[in-house]
Amino acid sequence: MPGTTPRRDVSQSLPGRVLIAPSLLAARYDSLATEVAAVEKGGAEVLHLDIMDGHFVPNISFGADLVKSLRPLSGMLFDVHLMISDPLAYAPRFQAAGADHITFHVEAVQDPSPVIRAIHDLGCTAGLSLRPGTPASALLPYLQEVEMVLVMTVEPGFGGQSFREEQLPKIREFRQAIDALGKPIRLEVDGGIGAATAALCREAGADTLVAGSSVFRCPDGDYRRAIDALR
Numbered sequence: 001m002p003g004t005t006p007r008r009d010v011s012q013s014l015p016g017r018v019l020i021a022p023s024l025l026a027a028r029y030d031s032l033a034t035e036v037a038a039v040e041k042g043g044a045e046v047l048h049l050d051i052m053d054g055h056f057v058p059n060i061s062f063g064a065d066l067v068k069s070l071r072p073l074s075g076m077l078f079d080v081h082l083m084i085s086d087p088l089a090y091a092p093r094f095q096a097a098g099a100d101h102i103t104f105h106v107e108a109v110q111d112p113s114p115v116i117r118a119i120h121d122l123g124c125t126a127g128l129s130l131r132p133g134t135p136a137s138a139l140l141p142y143l144q145e146v147e148m149v150l151v152m153t154v155e156p157g158f159g160g161q162s163f164r165e166e167q168l169p170k171i172r173e174f175r176q177a178i179d180a181l182g183k184p185i186r187l188e189v190d191g192g193i194g195a196a197t198a199a200l201c202r203e204a205g206a207d208t209l210v211a212g213s214s215v216f217r218c219p220d221g222d223y224r225r226a227i228d229a230l231r
């Protein structure tokens with residue numbers, strides 16, 4: 001579905017459905033347009049865009065100009081994951097580039113609330129994420145303000161790492177808190193997600209699955225099959 005699409009609320013999109021969000025970080029950078037079209041054709045509803053600044057994480061990925069050039073090519077919901085030290089300063093650029101949703105890290109800011117408000121004022125939905133070493137309690141006070149929680153199941157910064165099973169209790173904790181709140185907040189997981197670990201995360205209560213390597217680097221190149229295997 002090419003063309004510009006209106007901003008969509010990730011928490012209201014396809015309620016009850018497990019959403020698959022291939023991470024562009026693992027795509028072939030010499031053919032990004034083809035890669036994006038292929039995961040959309042393969043059934044992905046969301047495109048996960050990992051933004052790294054070389055400061056909050058020890059790696060640099062890509063910026064808003066790249067997001068902007070991909071926006072007209074796809075009807076997928078654009079899910080921007082900011083792994084950067086100053087999300088407040090850069091959120092407007094990603095909104096202007098066509099992000100539907102913007103997640104930032106609770107560790108990056110003193111007070112998440114003004115950043116969440118700024119993202120909402122831009123017309124995007126907002127998400128909060130936390131590193132594996134950060135307890136759920138650091139994010140829970142802001143839960144009712146966001147449309148998505150992103151539990152990192154690897155240390156942010158690089159694709160292709162192994163899933164950290166010790167994060168499962170944290171996913172369960174957020175599932176309980178979200179259900180208790182009664183708000184349709186999406187619970188996303190990111191890092192080392194393949195068919196087997198996706199099943200563990202779904203069982204723990206995750207409903208939105210980021211997958212880089214297991215989709216874009218699947219051995220047979222059949223993205224549809226790789227995406228189907230995650231649901």
Ligand code: DX5
Nearest residue numbers: 023156157159160192212213
């Ligand atoms: C890691 C990124 C992830 C990464 C996932 O910092 O946030 O989105 O691309 O890649 P895989 O699925 O290969 O672990």
Ligand code: ZN
Nearest residue numbers: 050081190210
């Ligand atoms: Zn990510």
